[in-house]
Amino acid sequence: MRPFPDDLVQAQQEWSTTYRRLAEQPGRTELRRRLYRLSTAVLFHPYWQERGRTPAAWWELRSLGRRGSGRG
Template sequence: MRTFPDDLVRAQREWSATYRQLADRPGRTELRRRLYRLSAQSFFHPYWRQRRPSPAAWWELRELGRRAGDMNERPHR
């Protein structure tokens, strides 16, 4: 498992949370804009200048974001 910078992991976690919110409330412009901003923040992060972004690295980063969201989800009542 790779070690990613904290701010990159945080951006991915926010991306995953925003994506889930957008799925629940499609058409929300502010959520689409936030998702776009977070995508750019992750894609152009300085970490990727030092390392070649492989599909496996992206997958690991996305998994970190998803797992954090799964742990933070509350059961629906």
């Protein structure tokens, strides 16, 4: 398992929760905006500059995000 920074894992968990809520309540502008901000935070996190983006790392981070958001 890769050691992801806590703030990156937190952002991914919040992304998963927000995505699920948006799927349940489509058209909610505040949820779409939050999802956009969280996507940017995850995608451009400094961790990726240090370690590089690999499919395996993305999959692992998404798994952590789902697990932490009550889904997994």
